[in-house]
Amino acid sequence: MDPMDSGMRYTPKSQDKDWDSSVQFLPATDSRKLEKKKGPGKVGAIIGLVIFAAVIALMTGLLVWHFHFRKDMKIKKMYSGSLKITNQAFMEAYEDSNSTEFRALAAQTVSQLKDIYAKIPQLSKYYIGSTVQAFSEGSVIAYYLSEFNVPAAQEFAVDSAMGTLDKSVINQARSLERKPLQFSSMEAAAVDTRMFRRRLRTLYRYAYHISGDAVQTLESPGFPDFPYGSNTLGQWAIRADPGYVVKLEFDTFNLEEDCSKDFVKVYDSLLPIESYLMAEECGNYPPNEPLIFTSSRNVMLVTLVTDDSNNFPGFLAHFSQIIASKSKECGGKKTGMKGTLTSPNYPAYYPPRVTCKWTIEVPEGKRVKLTLDELLMVEPDQGSGTCEKDYVQIDEKKYCGEERSITVTSKSERMTIVLHSDRSFVDHGFSAEYEAINPSDPCPGKFQCSNTRCIKSVLECDGWNDCGDNSDERNCKCTESQIKCKNTLCKPRFWQCDGVDDCGDNTDEQGCGCNKGEISCRNGQCVSEKKKCDGRDDCGDGTDESDCPFRADVTCSDYTFRCNNGKCISKLNCECDGVDDCEDNSDEANCDCGKQPYKGQRIVGGQNAEEGEWPWQVSLHIKNSGHVCGASLINDRWLVTAAHCVQDSAKVKYSQPGVWEAYLGLHKQGLMGKFTVKRDIAQVICHPYYNSYTFDNDIALMELSSPVTFSQRIKPICLPSATHDFPAGKNVWITGWGATREGGYGASVLQKAEVRIINGTICNNLMGGQITSRMMCAGVLSGGVDACQGDSGGPLSAKEISSRRMFLAGVVSWGDGCARRNKPGIYTRVTKFRSWIKEKTGV
Numbered sequence: 034m035d036p037m038d039s040g041m042r043y044t045p046k047s048q049d050k051d052w053d054s055s056v057q058f059l060p061a062t063d064s065r066k067l068e069k070k071k072g073p074g075k076v077g078a079i080i081g082l083v084i085f086a087a088v089i090a091l092m093t094g095l096l097v098w099h100f101h102f103r104k105d106m107k108i109k110k111m112y113s114g115s116l117k118i119t120n121q122a123f124m125e126a127y128e129d130s131n132s133t134e135f136r137a138l139a140a141q142t143v144s145q146l147k148d149i150y151a152k153i154p155q156l157s158k159y160y161i162g163s164t165v166q167a168f169s170e171g172s173v174i175a176y177y178l179s180e181f182n183v184p185a186a187q188e189f190a191v192d193s194a195m196g197t198l199d200k201s202v203i204n205q206a207r208s209l210e211r212k213p214l215q216f217s218s219m220e221a222a223a224v225d226t227r228m229f230r231r232r233l234r235t236l237y238r239y240a241y242h243i244s245g246d247a248v249q250t251l252e253s254p255g256f257p258d259f260p261y262g263s264n265t266l267g268q269w270a271i272r273a274d275p276g277y278v279v280k281l282e283f284d285t286f287n288l289e290e291d292c293s294k295d296f297v298k299v300y301d302s303l304l305p306i307e308s309y310l311m312a313e314e315c316g317n318y319p320p321n322e323p324l325i326f327t328s329s330r331n332v333m334l335v336t337l338v339t340d341d342s343n344n345f346p347g348f349l350a351h352f353s354q355i356i357a358s359k360s361k362e363c364g365g366k367k368t369g370m371k372g373t374l375t376s377p378n379y380p381a382y383y384p385p386r387v388t389c390k391w392t393i394e395v396p397e398g399k400r401v402k403l404t405l406d407e408l409l410m411v412e413p414d415q416g417s418g419t420c421e422k423d424y425v426q427i428d429e430k431k432y433c434g435e436e437r438s439i440t441v442t443s444k445s446e447r448m449t450i451v452l453h454s455d456r457s458f459v460d461h462g463f464s465a466e467y468e469a470i471n472p473s474d475p476c477p478g479k480f481q482c483s484n485t486r487c488i489k490s491v492l493e494c495d496g497w498n499d500c501g502d503n504s505d506e507r508n509c510k511c512t513e514s515q516i517k518c519k520n521t522l523c524k525p526r527f528w529q530c531d532g533v534d535d536c537g538d539n540t541d542e543q544g545c546g547c548n549k550g551e552i553s554c555r556n557g558q559c560v561s562e563k564k565k566c567d568g569r570d571d572c573g574d575g576t577d578e579s580d581c582p583f584r585a586d587v588t589c590s591d592y593t594f595r596c597n598n599g600k601c602i603s604k605l606n607c608e609c610d611g612v613d614d615c616e617d618n619s620d621e622a623n624c625d626c627g628k629q630p631y632k633g634q635r636i637v638g639g640q641n642a643e644e645g646e647w648p649w650q651v652s653l654h655i656k657n658s659g660h661v662c663g664a665s666l667i668n669d670r671w672l673v674t675a676a677h678c679v680q681d682s683a684k685v686k687y688s689q690p691g692v693w694e695a696y697l698g699l700h701k702q703g704l705m706g707k708f709t710v711k712r713d714i715a716q717v718i719c720h721p722y723y724n725s726y727t728f729d730n731d732i733a734l735m736e737l738s739s740p741v742t743f744s745q746r747i748k749p750i751c752l753p754s755a756t757h758d759f760p761a762g763k764n765v766w767i768t769g770w771g772a773t774r775e776g777g778y779g780a781s782v783l784q785k786a787e788v789r790i791i792n793g794t795i796c797n798n799l800m801g802g803q804i805t806s807r808m809m810c811a812g813v814l815s816g817g818v819d820a821c822q823g824d825s826g827g828p829l830s831a832k833e834i835s836s837r838r839m840f841l842a843g844v845v846s847w848g849d850g851c852a853r854r855n856k857p858g859i860y861t862r863v864t865k866f867r868s869w870i871k872e873k874t875g876v
Contacts, residue, residue: 114221253347376462627838663827674826771824
């Protein structure tokens, strides 16, 4: 992070004289001179007194500097703002900053700005100067920058005064009547300090005016041939004709993931005024993610700021103009028994400064039931539940933030919905559907939740939160197969003592495991906490000696990571976490893996995966037939799949490589995209101990006929070390083109589902004792989410938060049906086969 980003704690040196600072750093004291010696003697005592006096003098000087001189230290403050000139009409010449007309109006504006600042005590003493950057219609709007040289102690006062400029202008209106320009709607805010980094070397500024139906292109410097440069500030000012607004659509967007380093900002303005900021974006968006913005007036500004490292491809966007009235078309009257409504431009971003009002009327005697399928109205600094900025109001209640499946029922035949957005920060908005219901029987044949949702009656008191607010599980009579939680909920007994708080009040985890002062070993034993990390294997399985502070001489075991030099470390899941834990750095070798190309998506659209979201997912086809199994790419030549996928049948020799072909970078079956690659299979290696009756050791390897080139859509997943831990309760992902329901047809578009790893002992009980140590269980035991036929061989992907990389935790193996309650999916545990994979593939 740049020092400027966290405030003016210090000022680095700069070649720009305007940025020079008088702050100097004192040399660090040599602590070795203060070390205790055997006998100080007279000389030592004198030296000690001198040092003591020097320290006192230094501290006194620092205190004097802090309380007296520091208050006079000056800080350069830049404010961007806009004001409306009411007695002027806009002319085309104002678009050209070099025109005589522009310069004349700019000079008058700057002169009157000086007069305004002169009448405000908090500003007059520190004002340096102003420049007008641009003009736009309405009558004339001036966009300006003002510079101040502010004492550190007065920074807050100046910020506050600049925040009330509009009121100051109104109060001075009478005295300004004799001035040639009449101002109104004046405001300003501090410029984002990241746009004034000292290291910024390159400035790009472009200006566009859209005409007619033209669609123009906007792209980052160097795109697509080169990544954008380091330490760059780019600004693209876009104008539309009067009566129109600007529509900006990003076709490609690929920046560094950390917004504190590289970012794009989109403003509803011609200058970076933070109160008109619509969005700040970074990371990588998929092509089908609607990163589309619409301004509230005929201007827009796009800015790009980069730091000095990790340059990315950048962005490509198109912009055009649309009639202003059409951009905000929303609201109206809705009638009938059912229907839908969405925010303007959904699922693209709604515009700033818009208010829409819908009225829904249903037949007399009925009620309106409205369900917000998705609500995305998140705005920084908006407190939870306050909804004072952007919101949807349904009758009397406001909703904002990020939520799904909000259901509201009216108290009459009429319902009113209002969408409101202020002038800053926009989001995707909402999608909703409504229906007319009978108030005496709102859920015919079903159970009505407290949130007015309707669920099947058989789901009441079954131990699962089907309503979403637990109202179907309140005040139930628990059966013998359930745990009675202290909060009155009933939960399945097989969740007891699994390490996950399923009750919500930890009832199901009380009285479990070891006593206080003990740690639980993975083999079920308990040992004293004092024995953890003492260098001895007290558990007998190495648990007490794993995940300890680094020691090079730790004893190697099944729970320690072995470096290439033969030494072992006890840090848990140390591979590819960005830290060199091994002396030979072997824990960070071969780590170009497991990175998803796109940032976390909020709009799922069912369970369809985004294009390229799972770049290691492979579709295995039988030649001239179609998709049969999934697989995972682990390097440029090798795939991991399930052994049961390559077992011969009476008709097909699945064990023979010649019958297979692999599709990498595929998203939709039958559609070869420009990033899709097809390869034949050169070799099939099934695990020698695979048991076709128990599905034990259900893993196989496939070698591609030739290596693939990695791209944004084709990348390997990380292989975990043999000691990698995937604990119960961890959320993981299953992906594939398998059947979307038991007995159903395979999916055409790649599917994804989030499940959680289930405690092995509990899973073994649920599955009748069929689980071996080489298997792992994952699923949602309430049912409805699972792998199915056609997903076999595909990955169970687990993300490590520390590295943000995905690891291959499991291989889709078998299950009892698909998505049944209390029947998890069973996966081959990859960590048990790490040495075998290494032996056969070298990976």
